[in-house]
Amino acid sequence: MPVPGPNEVVIRTHAVAANPVDWFIQAMGLIVPADGGYPAVLGCDLAGEVVSVGANVSASGDASFAPGDRVCGLAGAHGAGDFKSGAFQLYAKTNKGLLAKIPDSVSFAQAAVLPLGLSTAATALFQRDAMALPLPLPGTATAAMDENGQKKKVILVWGGRTSVGSCGIQLAVAAGFDVATTASARNHGYCRSLGATWVFDYHDEGIEDGIVEALRGHECVGVFDAWSRGSVAQCARILLKLEKNGSVSSGRKWVQTVLPGAAQVGEEVPEGVEVGYAYGSTLVHNEVGPAIWGKWVPEALASGALQCKPEPEVVAKGLDGIQTACDMGAKGWGTSSSPKLVVELI
Ligand SMILES: NC(=O)c1ccc[n+]([C@@H]2O[C@H](COP(=O)([O-])OP(=O)(O)OC[C@H]3O[C@@H](n4cnc5c(N)ncnc54)[C@H](OP(=O)(O)O)[C@@H]3O)[C@@H](O)[C@H]2O)c1
Known part of the structure; x- marks a missing residue:
C-alpha cells in the first residue's frame, strides 16, 4: 500500500x-x-x-x-x-x-x-515556455475577444480527434479562442461538438490553401500540433502562408508540438517558424497546474464545458x-x- x-x-x-x-x-x-x-x-x-x-x-x-x-x-x-x-x-x-x-x-x-490528454494540451497551450496563451479563467478569456466581446483570435489545433487535440480544442475555446482543427471527414461533427469552428480533412491535398483561405481576415496565434507525427513541417508552412495573408498575430510564428525533435523523423521545418515541445506533466511545477487541474477541470466537468x-x-x-x-x-x-x-x- x-x-x-x-x-x-x-x-x-x-x-x-x-x-x-x-x-x-x-x-x-x-x-x-x-x-x-x-x-x-x-x-x-x-x-x-x-x-x-x-x-x-x-x-x-x-x-x-x-x-x-x-x-x-x-x-x-x-x-x-x-x-x-x-x-x-x-x-x-x-x-x-x-x-x-x-x-x-x-x-x-x-x-x-x-488526464494525460488534458495535461499535455494545457501545458502546450498555456505554459510560458510553450504557447503562453491566457488561461481559461473568469476574465482572462476576454483577452482573446475584441471590444464587442467577439472572438477575434484563432488557433489551429492539428489533430482534433486525438486525445490531446480533443482536450486542446476544449481548452482553447474556454480561453476565448476560435478554433480551426483537422480530422478525418467522419470526425468533423465530433470536432464541432467540442467547439471547433472550422474543421479540415488532413487527407485533402489542398488542405494548406483551404485553411489559409478560410482564416483570411482572422488573427492566428499559432498552431498546436497535437499529432506531431509527420505534420510539423506542414503546420509551419501553413503559418508562413497565413503570414503572407496578414493573418498571423504579433509576428511570432510558433508551432507547438507534443514530440521532441528527435522523434519528428524526416520533418523539414521551413525557416522563420519556431517549433516548441511540451511534455505533458510539467504544468505541475508552475501556475498552469493549479489553474487547470485545481480550478478549471472540476468546474468545467460540472458545467459540461469539458467533455x-x-x-x-x-x-x-x-x-x-x-x-x-x-x-x-x-x-x-x-x-x-x-x-x-x-x-x-x-
Ligand atoms: N508530450 C507528451 O507529453 C505527450 C503526451 C501524450 C501524447 N503525446 C503524443 O501526442 C500525439 C497524440 O497522442 P494521442 O494519445 O492523443 O493520440 P490518439 O488519441 O491515439 O490519436 C488517434 C487519432 O489520431 C488522428 N490522426 C492520425 N494521423 C493524423 C494526422 N496525420 N493528422 C491529424 N490527426 C491524425 C486520427 O484522427 P482521425 O480518426 O480523425 O483520422 C486518430 O483518431 C502522439 O504523437 C503522442 O505520442 C505526447
Missing part, C-alpha cells in the same frame, strides 16, 4: 485508460531509467476514490482532497515522476496538483480518458485486462478513430 508524502494522494483506482506512451515504454524501454527505474509500474490515466492524503492536502483551498472524494488524475512517470506509482495498480499515488474532483454525473470510465472525449471503450475488467488494452492500442494505433481504451478495476 503506497504511503502518501507531502502533497500526495493515494487513490483506489476504479478505471484506467491506456495511452500510446504506455505501450511504447513497454515495447521499447523508453523513459524508465535502466538504473533505478525498475521495478516500474506503467499507466498515466486513472479515475477512482481517494483513500488517504499526505500533508498539505486536506487544508482548505482549490486543491484539497479527502478520503472518499471521486477524482481523476495523472499518475506515474508522467504524474508524480515516480516510476513505481503508475496508474496500472489497485492503489496508486500522485501529486494533488495533477488531480481533480469529478461530479457524480461523470463515471470513472469517462473521467479516465482525460470526456474521445469516448471510453471499456475493453476489459481487472488488472489482467490492462495488457489486453495495451495490445489492442498498439495494433493499428493512429490509423483510424481509435477509441480510448479503458479497463475497469472495480
Whole structure:
C-alpha cells in the first residue's frame, strides 16, 4: 500500500485508460531509467476514490482532497515522476496538483480518458515556455475577444480527434479562442461538438490553401500540433502562408508540438517558424497546474464545458485486462478513430 508524502494522494483506482506512451515504454524501454527505474509500474490515466492524503492536502483551498472524494488524475512517470506509482495498480499515488474532483454525473470510465490528454494540451497551450496563451479563467478569456466581446483570435489545433487535440480544442475555446482543427471527414461533427469552428480533412491535398483561405481576415496565434507525427513541417508552412495573408498575430510564428525533435523523423521545418515541445506533466511545477487541474477541470466537468472525449471503450475488467488494452492500442494505433481504451478495476 503506497504511503502518501507531502502533497500526495493515494487513490483506489476504479478505471484506467491506456495511452500510446504506455505501450511504447513497454515495447521499447523508453523513459524508465535502466538504473533505478525498475521495478516500474506503467499507466498515466486513472479515475477512482481517494483513500488517504499526505500533508498539505486536506487544508482548505482549490486543491484539497479527502478520503472518499471521486477524482481523476495523472499518475506515474508522467504524474508524480515516480516510476513505481503508475496508474496500472489497485492503489496508486500522485501529486494533488495533477488531480481533480469529478461530479457524480461523470463515471470513472469517462473521467479516465482525460488526464494525460488534458495535461499535455494545457501545458502546450498555456505554459510560458510553450504557447503562453491566457488561461481559461473568469476574465482572462476576454483577452482573446475584441471590444464587442467577439472572438477575434484563432488557433489551429492539428489533430482534433486525438486525445490531446480533443482536450486542446476544449481548452482553447474556454480561453476565448476560435478554433480551426483537422480530422478525418467522419470526425468533423465530433470536432464541432467540442467547439471547433472550422474543421479540415488532413487527407485533402489542398488542405494548406483551404485553411489559409478560410482564416483570411482572422488573427492566428499559432498552431498546436497535437499529432506531431509527420505534420510539423506542414503546420509551419501553413503559418508562413497565413503570414503572407496578414493573418498571423504579433509576428511570432510558433508551432507547438507534443514530440521532441528527435522523434519528428524526416520533418523539414521551413525557416522563420519556431517549433516548441511540451511534455505533458510539467504544468505541475508552475501556475498552469493549479489553474487547470485545481480550478478549471472540476468546474468545467460540472458545467459540461469539458467533455470526456474521445469516448471510453471499456475493453476489459481487472488488472489482467490492462495488457489486453495495451495490445489492442498498439495494433493499428493512429490509423483510424481509435477509441480510448479503458479497463475497469472495480
Ligand atoms: N508530450 C507528451 O507529453 C505527450 C503526451 C501524450 C501524447 N503525446 C503524443 O501526442 C500525439 C497524440 O497522442 P494521442 O494519445 O492523443 O493520440 P490518439 O488519441 O491515439 O490519436 C488517434 C487519432 O489520431 C488522428 N490522426 C492520425 N494521423 C493524423 C494526422 N496525420 N493528422 C491529424 N490527426 C491524425 C486520427 O484522427 P482521425 O480518426 O480523425 O483520422 C486518430 O483518431 C502522439 O504523437 C503522442 O505520442 C505526447
